[in-house]
Structure formats: C-alpha cells, structure tokens
Amino acid sequence: MPSAKEKIAALRREIEEHDRRYYVEARPTISDAAYDVLYRELRALEEAHPELIKPDSPTQRVGGKATAGFWQVRHAMPMLSLDNLFAKDGLDGLKKWIGSVEKLLPGQSLEWLVEPKVDGLAVSLRYEHGRFVTGATRGDGETGDDITENLKTIRAIPLHIEDAPEVLEVRGEVYLPVSGFRRICDEMRTAGEEPFANPRNAAAGSLKQLDPAIVATRPLAIVLYSPGECSGDLPPTQSALLAWLKQLGFPVPRFQKLCHTADEVFASIEELDKIRDDFGYETDGAVIKLNQVALREQAGYTSRFPRWAKAWKYLAEQAETRLRDITVQVGRTGALTPVAELEPVFLRGSTISRATLHNEDEIRRKDIRIGDTVIIEKAGEVIPAVVKVVIEKRPANTEPFDFLSHIGGKCPACGHAPRRDPEFAVWVCENPSCPAQKTRRLEYFAKRGALDLEGLGSIVADALVVRGLVNDPLDVFTLKLEPLGALNLGTDEEPRIFGGKNAAKLLEACQRARTMPLARWLHALAIPEVGEETAHDLAKHHDTLEAVADSALLRDVVALDRLHTEADAANPRAKVNRDKSDMEKLQLATQHTSLIEQANATGARLLAAGFASPAKKKNATDADVTTVVGPVVAQAALAWFSSDLGSETLRRMSALGISPRGGDSAAGDSPFSGKTFVLTGTLQTMSRGEAQEKIRAQGGNVSSSVSSKTHFVVAGPGAGSKLEDAQKHGVTVISEEEFVAMLGGAKTEESPKQDELF
Numbered sequence: 001m002p003s004a005k006e007k008i009a010a011l012r013r014e015i016e017e018h019d020r021r022y023y024v025e026a027r028p029t030i031s032d033a034a035y036d037v038l039y040r041e042l043r044a045l046e047e048a049h050p051e052l053i054k055p056d057s058p059t060q061r062v063g064g065k066a067t068a069g070f071w072q073v074r075h076a077m078p079m080l081s082l083d084n085l086f087a088k089d090g091l092d093g094l095k096k097w098i099g100s101v102e103k104l105l106p107g108q109s110l111e112w113l114v115e116p117k118v119d120g121l122a123v124s125l126r127y128e129h130g131r132f133v134t135g136a137t138r139g140d141g142e143t144g145d146d147i148t149e150n151l152k153t154i155r156a157i158p159l160h161i162e163d164a165p166e167v168l169e170v171r172g173e174v175y176l177p178v179s180g181f182r183r184i185c186d187e188m189r190t191a192g193e194e195p196f197a198n199p200r201n202a203a204a205g206s207l208k209q210l211d212p213a214i215v216a217t218r219p220l221a222i223v224l225y226s227p228g229e230c231s232g233d234l235p236p237t238q239s240a241l242l243a244w245l246k247q248l249g250f251p252v253p254r255f256q257k258l259c260h261t262a263d264e265v266f267a268s269i270e271e272l273d274k275i276r277d278d279f280g281y282e283t284d285g286a287v288i289k290l291n292q293v294a295l296r297e298q299a300g301y302t303s304r305f306p307r308w309a310k311a312w313k314y315l316a317e318q319a320e321t322r323l324r325d326i327t328v329q330v331g332r333t334g335a336l337t338p339v340a341e342l343e344p345v346f347l348r349g350s351t352i353s354r355a356t357l358h359n360e361d362e363i364r365r366k367d368i369r370i371g372d373t374v375i376i377e378k379a380g381e382v383i384p385a386v387v388k389v390v391i392e393k394r395p396a397n398t399e400p401f402d403f404l405s406h407i408g409g410k411c412p413a414c415g416h417a418p419r420r421d422p423e424f425a426v427w428v429c430e431n432p433s434c435p436a437q438k439t440r441r442l443e444y445f446a447k448r449g450a451l452d453l454e455g456l457g458s459i460v461a462d463a464l465v466v467r468g469l470v471n472d473p474l475d476v477f478t479l480k481l482e483p484l485g486a487l488n489l490g491t492d493e494e495p496r497i498f499g500g501k502n503a504a505k506l507l508e509a510c511q512r513a514r515t516m517p518l519a520r521w522l523h524a525l526a527i528p529e530v531g532e533e534t535a536h537d538l539a540k541h542h543d544t545l546e547a548v549a550d551s552a553l554l555r556d557v558v559a560l561d562r563l564h565t566e567a568d569a570a571n572p573r574a575k576v577n578r579d580k581s582d583m584e585k586l587q588l589a590t591q592h593t594s595l596i597e598q599a600n601a602t603g604a605r606l607l608a609a610g611f612a613s614p615a616k617k618k619n620a621t622d623a624d625v626t627t628v629v630g631p632v633v634a635q636a637a638l639a640w641f642s643s644d645l646g647s648e649t650l651r652r653m654s655a656l657g658i659s660p661r662g663g664d665s666a667a668g669d670s671p672f673s674g675k676t677f678v679l680t681g682t683l684q685t686m687s688r689g690e691a692q693e694k695i696r697a698q699g700g701n702v703s704s705s706v707s708s709k710t711h712f713v714v715a716g717p718g719a720g721s722k723l724e725d726a727q728k729h730g731v732t733v734i735s736e737e738e739f740v741a742m743l744g745g746a747k748t749e750e751s752p753k754q755d756e757l758f
Contacts, residue, residue, distance in 0.1 A: 004049045008057075011042040015058045019155050020249045036705075040725060044707040056131055056159035061152045061216070070145035070208075071575075073136040076169060076229035079124060080141060082287065083305040087315045094269075094288075095262040097310055101290065104299045104307065111260055111291035113238045114268040115253040117311050118223050119282040120175030121204045123147070125157065125224070127168045132159045137207070150207050153216040158249040169228030170250060176203040177281045180219035199282045211632065221281070224250040238291045254279065258291060269312050286312040316377040318387065319352070321345040323372045326357065326406065330413040330436035334429040338363060338403065340386050342376065347384070352376060355384035360403040361425040369398040403427065413437075432645060438465045438472070441526055445473035449532050450524035451513040455506040460498065463489045473524075474652045476510050479503075518662030519696060521545065525649060529636035536696055537628050538637070539662030541611055545650060549641035553611045554634040560602045561631035567595040671742050672698035678706050680723060681716030683736055694743055706731060714739045 015038055021029055039058065046053045053060065085093055102110060122138040135151035136144040151157055154174065161168075176184075181199040196202035206218040224245055227234055235241045242252045255275070257268035269286045276283045290296055290308035299308040325341040338357040345352055355376050357363050366388060368374065373393035374386045404418075404427070411418050416431035442461040446453035453476065456464075464470040467487060469479060485503035490496035513520075519539035523532050530538065542548045568574060570592040572585040580588065603625040606612035612625040627634075640646045653659070677695050679688055679702070686694075691714070692702045706713060706725035713726040713733045726733050734742075 004045055005052055008042065008045050008049070008052050011038060011045070012057055014038060015042060016158065016249075019058070020158070037725065040705045040707070041728075043705070044729065048708055058159075061155065061159070070147060072139075072143050073134060073146045074143050075124060075136070075141070076126075078141050079122065079138045079144070079171060079228070080301065080305060081122075081138075082309055082311040083302075084285075085288075085310045085312045087313060091262065091266045094266055094312075098262045098265070101299055101308060105295055108292075108295060109260075110295070111237070111258060112265050113289050113291045114255075114257040114259060114265060114272065115225060115287045115289070116255050116272060116276060116279065116283045117285035117287045117313075118173040118175050118253075119198075119200045119284045120173040120223075121200065121207060122171065123151065123174050123207075123222070124169055124171045124228055125151065126228075127161060127164055127170070129166060130160050130162060130164045132157065145208075147207050149212040150209065150215040151222075153212055154220050154222055156222050156251050161248045164248060165230050165232030167229055167231040169230065170224045170245065171226045171228055172222055172224035172250075174203050174207060174220055174222045175199065175281050176206070176218065176220055179280065184218065211630070222251060223253055225253055225287075234293065236293055238289050238293065241293070273314055285314050288312060316387075317347060318375050318377040319345045319347040320373060320375055320390065321352075323368065323370055323374050323386070326363075326368075326370055326401065328403075328407050328412050330411060330429060330434060334411075334418075334431070334434060334437065336407070336411065336418055336427040336429060340368075340374070340376075342374075345376070347376065347378065352384045355386050357386055359425040360420075360427065363401050363403070367400065369394070369401055371395045371398045433471065435465045438470070442470060442473050442476075444526045445524045446476070451516055451520060452509065453506060453513060454509040455502050456509070459489050460487070460506075463487055463498075472652070474649070474656065476506075477514070477656050477658070479507060479510070481507060514656075514658050516660060517693065517696070518542070518545065518548075518660040520693070521658075521660040522548065525640075527637055527640045527646075529633045534629055534633055540696075541609070541628065542662055544659065544661065545641075545653065548637060549646065549650065551638070553606065553609055554629075554638050556602050556606050557611075557627045557629065557634035558631050558638070560599060560606065560625075560627070563595050563599040563602060567592055567599060570595060672700035674699065674701075675711040676701040676703050676709060678703050678710050678713045678722055678726075678731075679716075680713060683714075683716045685736060685740060691739070698743070712739075 015035070018030060018035055018038070042057070043059045046057065046059055085097060098110075098112070102108075124136050124138070124144070125132060126134040126136075132152070133148070134146065135148040135157075136146055138144050151174070152159065176199040178199060181196070181202050184202060185196060196205060202218070203220060206215050206220055209215050225242065227241065235244045239256060239258055242256060246252045255272055257264075257271070259265045259268055265288055269288075272283075272286050288310050290299065296306065296308045299306070301307060322343045323340050324343060327339050327341055329337045329339055338359070340355040340357050342353050342355060357368065366386070368386060368389055371394075373390040375388050375390065376384055377387050378384055407418075409417060411429035411431065411434060413436035414429065414431050414434040416429050416434060418427040418429050420427050439458075439462050442456070442465065443458055445451060446456035446461065456476070461470075464476075464487065469483065469487065470476060481500065481503055484506065485498060485500035487498040487503070488495045489498055516524075517539065519532075519536040522530055522535035522538055522545070538548055541553060542551060548554070569576070570588050571577065572580070572588040572592065577585065577588060603612060606627060607614070607625060612627045614625060629637075641650070672695055677700055679691055683691055695702050703710060706722050706729060708729050710726070710729065710731045713722060713731050714736065715723055715726075715733050716736050723733065725731075
C-alpha cells in the first residue's frame, strides 16, 4: 500500500490534471461528483496528516487570512497598457499604424497575431522554481497590489508548474463570465444590495476583497497572454508563446489568428466581432501584436505603450429610443437611484425598456431630460445605460431635470427628506423605517432558510407593509386572522384577497417560529455578515440572543485581530520598520513583545472556551489560532446588537415572549451531542434542511463531506459517492428510519412549498 505521503502526492497530481482539463482546455474527463470524491479524499488525508499539507495543495486555494490591506509589489518589468485603435477609423487607421511599424523595421517581413481583448483586470503571476509565489495587479504599471491569496482561489491558475524556468512571470486578465456576473447580481438584488455595474467592475471588486474566502465565492476566470520577467529563453513568437503557456497549464486566448497584411488583420478583427458573443465573457475589442518577439525590441516603446501592439476598440452596439420618464428606486442602503423608463427597443439580443442613469451628476452632465430622444447601449455589454441625448430631436417643452424637485424633496418610498452624500454623487434616504427597506427585511425574515413563514412571499410582504399591517418583521407575531385574511394583494381597482385559509397557515407558521432555535433567529434578523452557517456557529457557543449581544468571545475575537495587527506594525523586522534607528527598533521590540503576550492570553481564552483551534500552519505561535468566526463577523454582530435597531429588537422579542435557545448544553445526553452527521440521498419524512436543524438542535454537527471525523452517514434512496466514502473511512451508515429513531421517533412533515401566487 502506498504511504500517506505518496497517496497525497498522487491525488494532488490527479486533481491538478483535472483542473487543467476543465479550466484550461474546457474538456473535463470526469464528472463533478467524481472530482469531489478525489478532493474529499485528499482533504481527509491532509486532515489526518497536517504535517504533509503544502501551500500549493489544491485544498489550500481558499483559506488565506483576511488582511487589513494589500502590500505593494514592484514589478520586475513595467506592466504597460496598450494604445487604442478605434473602429470608427476603419481599415485606413489600421493601415496607417501598421505602416508606421514597417518603417521602424525596414526590410522585415512582419507577422501579426490577433487575439480577443478581454474586459477584465490586468494581473501578473510570478513563479519561482515552478511555485506560484506572488500575484499582483497592474497598479500604475510600476507598482501593484499583492493579491496572491485572492488569485489562489481561481482554479484555472496552477499553483505549481513543471519544466518551468527558475523565474517565470506570466501576465493576463482576470474576468468574470457573463453567467457568473448575472448570478452574482441576482443574489445582490435578492439581498437588497446594489448590483455591480458590469463584469469588469465585479472582477476588480472581487479581487480587492480583503477576505479570500469571499473571493472564492465569485466564479472568476483568467486568461494569460504575455510574459514578464523570465530567467530562461522564451519562444520566438507570440503564437509559439501561447502554445507554450497552454502546455504549462495556463488558459490562453481561445481565438488566435496569424496575419501577414493589414487586410488580413482587418478581416480577422471582423471575424472575431461576429463570434465573440459566444465566448461567455465580455470582450470590448481585439489585440493586435507583432508576432516576432525579436523584432519588438527594435520597434521599441513610447513612454507608456509598446509601438508594436494596439488594442482595437469595437463600436458599442447602440439604439435610439425615447425617454418616457425617470423613476427613482430605493435600495437596501437607502440610496436613491434614477432609472430611465424607455420606449421598448431591441438591442444586442434583448428588448430594453429601462436603463440606468447612475446618479444626479451624470444626468446633469449629459443634460438628460424627460421626453428626450436618447442613445442607449449596454454598458459592459450587459447593463443598459443612456449614453447621450439626440439634441436635434429634443421637444421644445422639455426642462432640465432637477433630482430633488422630481421626487418632491422626499424619498419616493417613505416621504422622508433625503440627504446628499458628500462623498458620493448620490441622495440617501436615512429613514430606517422606509417601506422599501422594510419589505426587504420582512422577506428575508420569512424565507425558508430563516423562520420559514409559509405563505409570506414577496407579494404578501409588500402588501403587509403597504397596507400598514407590518412595520417591523416582529409585527407578524401580532397579526390577527380576520384583518390578515382580508389583506388585498392587488390594487383597489383589481383586488386580490389573501383569504382566511392562507392567513391561518401564515399564523400557524408564526407560532412555529416562536420556538425556532437560536440559529434560525440569528439568521432571520439579517445581522450584517451573519449568514446561515455563521448563525449556527454563534448559536452553538451562546445560549441566548442576549448572550450573543454581550459576548466576551466575540470581543476577544475582535481584540485578537487588533493585537495581531498592532504586533505586525510594531515588529522591528517588518519592512516598514527597516529604516528605523536602533533606538526606535529597541522600543518597537518591547512593544511587540507586550502585544504578543496579550495576543497569547486572548488566544488561550478562546481555545479554552472552544471558540478557536490551533492554527494549522508551520511555525505557528501560541497567538496563532483559528477562531470559529472571524473578526469582521464578530465586530458586525456586536455593532448590530449595540445599535438602536438591535436593542429595540431584543426589547420587542422579550415583550413578545420569544426567547430562542442555543448552546450545546441544551442537547444534554443526546446521542447527537458532539457527533458529526452527513446526509446523502433523498429523505422521505422530512426535508434535508429540517434534518440538519434537528441534528444541530440536539447538539450535533452537519458536514457536507465524509471524513475520518464523521460519526454517522444518514443514507436515503439515491445515495451516491458519500456512501462509498463512508465505507472507505469505516463510518457508521444508518437509514432514515434509524435516524428518526435516534431523534425519539418524532416525524416531521416537510413544509409544503409556497403558492406561486405569493
């Protein structure tokens, strides 16, 4: 039998090969389920042998520590941008530029390679001895931000490469596929957040997140197309370079056309324009590069751009239509956003009837007026935007748009006087009782993963707020059957009555919610940074909401992060302190020692309370622990409970007699206490969510994968690879009947799905 070390190495190689086939070649050879089996096996082996974990293991892509900011990285070679050629200049403009390069290289037969211009964020990847060591943004071309941990979350980036030069720097573009962009925007809208403007902004915003775990939730991708510093010989042409990079395991442009004349280049640009919509990611042009690398140095550079390459910018597809009106939407944060209501027009595959106007300053700058004929285009090829006004078609009676006058000086949703944010060009409604915000909070409160208030969907939530029956989510516990049954979900002209039967179901759901466990309530209250899993983590270590509000554990997590930050800054060996005098370094050393001692004491308290575990990293100090929740979550939870909203929520719940319970102690001598369960297959007597809730309520843990630390696998019909994993690890497999028996025989009907009408 192979040793653990040999097995881990083999699994890493196999997973890396499958990553390459999936992300680079787009030709996977195994199913997602089979890939997951390999990944879980590797993770289980590494958990059993932590001394064998390496930073370039596939399991370590996510897990870098959230940072307080980004270090600066100086590029070994400048990262230059490209000068533009514009489609409006046509073939003549292209010939003029190519002719200028030919003059610089007389007598040479020039070749040109045409590639797509991906609309993303330029980055540089540095490998030393085949290991990915540093990833950075372009920045100002000379210096960029160190985003290594964030880039490691992108599976298309190999963490190590074989047969590479001692030093190899590869440059390219990180982007967000259109499908991923739309999914993220939908999730942001559902959460009441303002969505990203376009995929490029989403990619850039993702890479600037300080927590790699957040970055890992974004389906980022990358394409590599040029070298930076290299200690070995590079291929002699751009086309050969791309083939070499692909061989090393890097994703490269999928469209490459080798051309010899300006006419061929122009034809390739037009060919690319016809097919680029099928790529699944945004392109805003083509890149034209001199193919022969040796000739590039002879052609030379300007102070900002290479003379031997250009970016061809396509004309954005536009349409002309009439601006019928401007409406103002209220976001979750209270931001008032103007929206253009348009005569419907077909543009780039869809009918557009609304477009963003961004903010008041943008409307004023473009002098956009209601009744104008406007030109619209899809900003970033996705989000419609008003580009300009067709002045010659402006009606005689139009007036300049005044934002505040247009809304009557009041928030359209609540009538509260808005305030213009001095930092951003946006008006904000600061009324926490704004009905637009109330509705979103109520929907979140009632959703299936929170308090599961059957029958309370978006339409019902909106009607409850508009009709004055609910002002705060907790008001649902004061609803009466008769007025709730008479609730009008439609308009006064076309009423749609909620009905007594639906009202009774909702009131029954409210009664069940009163006894929901603490984790459900922590999730339902929409505390910033506290999602479903985090809510369960907090509930496991706190008995009540009041205990979370005044949690010494959370305060220690915040304090530990602060001490780490201050200790790093006071370290006399830190880069920022290299130029300090000997006396200053001596003072810093004393301060550093004191801070480490405080951090050690804080970490020890968290370890003793079970709210942290020792850090699994080489050379870890006593202060290096992994806490159950991070400092961002801890700070956000404490801040929410100390706010007026949090304090009032606790008071209301006490008055309503609602006191959800958490903590492991509630489980007592339960057979679930301290045990880890994995669910697989279909459950017949309850939903999977209900089963998970019951396990947690009895003091157990729920995991999505099987390892040697799993105690039970509950297997229903259709159980798959997790059953094989259980057998491999010697984990006890039980049926649903046995699971129910462990619960004490109590069976729970699965809650019926909400009627589509509501």
